[in-house]
Amino acid sequence: MLLTTQGIVLRGVDYKESDKILTVLTRDGGKLTVRAKGCRRKGSRLAASVQLLAWSDMTLFEYRDRYTLNDAEPLELFWGVRSDVEKVALGSYFAEVTEAVSGEGQADPAVLSLLLNSLYALDKLDRPLPLVKAVFELKLLSLIGYEPLLDACAVCGAVEPEDARLQLAEGMLTCAKCRSGGEGPSVPVSPAVLTAMRRVVYGDPKRLFSFALDEGGQKGFARACERFLMTQLDRSFRTLEFYKTLRVHEDGGAVPPAAPAGET
Numbered sequence: 001m002l003l004t005t006q007g008i009v010l011r012g013v014d015y016k017e018s019d020k021i022l023t024v025l026t027r028d029g030g031k032l033t034v035r036a037k038g039c040r041r042k043g044s045r046l047a048a049s050v051q052l053l054a055w056s057d058m059t060l061f062e063y064r065d066r067y068t069l070n071d072a073e074p075l076e077l078f079w080g081v082r083s084d085v086e087k088v089a090l091g092s093y094f095a096e097v098t099e100a101v102s103g104e105g106q107a108d109p110a111v112l113s114l115l116l117n118s119l120y121a122l123d124k125l126d127r128p129l130p131l132v133k134a135v136f137e138l139k140l141l142s143l144i145g146y147e148p149l150l151d152a153c154a155v156c157g158a159v160e161p162e163d164a165r166l167q168l169a170e171g172m173l174t175c176a177k178c179r180s181g182g183e184g185p186s187v188p189v190s191p192a193v194l195t196a197m198r199r200v201v202y203g204d205p206k207r208l209f210s211f212a213l214d215e216g217g218q219k220g221f222a223r224a225c226e227r228f229l230m231t232q233l234d235r236s237f238r239t240l241e242f243y244k245t246l247r248v249h250e251d252g253g254a255v256p257p258a259a260p261a262g263e264t
């Protein structure tokens with residue numbers, strides 16, 4: 001059976017002499033494992049579309065729940081991401097997280113759209129990378145069932161909680177006077193960070209990246225979203241560790257290691 005759809009490559013592993021096994025997030029079939037035969041041969045018509053983060057029109061052949069890539073035509077290769085080591089590291093992290101939270105064969109247009117919009121933001125919008133990363137993390141969690149309660153302090157209902165913190169496990173806000181000290185891990189949420197988070201969670205999904213934060217706000221926002229994601233998903237991501245080594249390098253720290261193995 002043939003399936004015509006669009007898909008983005010979340011992961012690719014070399015297989016046999018000239019094939020690849022791809023993890024593709026497709027518009028119509030959700031996350032699929034797809035074999036691309038002969039795609040590593042010189043001159044293969046599939047070569048562009050089997051790269052990590054390539055978004056393409058795809059024709060898949062399905063037989064007994066196994067998919068083969070019959071044909072592909074690239075729609076967007078995100079060259080601005082590909083040509084920048086930090087952006088490609090961050091894009092790889094987006095791909096790894098998306099793969100981790102997507103069920104095999106379950107189409108989720110909102111998650112696909114968030115991934116594409118986040119890559120577009122890296123590619124074209126010239127927004128600070130920590131901001132794009134935080135928006136992606138917070139919106140993704142909201143889409144997959146971990147939407148935090150940000151409208152008010154969860155205990156007293158104060159809409160603008162004083163000295164607010166996000167309780168990471170519960171995904172809710174508390175204000176200073178409602179905390180006893182016995183709560184689990186939490187991060188501070190300044191008024192500016194709270195405004196940004198509300199905008200991402202409750203605002204227009206088409207304007208996800210169009211807001212500004214000063215440097216302090218950006219740091220607080222980035223920290224809150226990353227820690228919330230780590231707490232909710234309860235796992236680490238090697239692409240995130242790699243991205244962080246690049247950021248350290250930028251600040252005058254260690255020399256980054258080679259790209260993680262198995263990435264394409």
Ligand SMILES: [Zn+2]
Nearest residue numbers: 153156175178
């Ligand atoms: Zn309160």
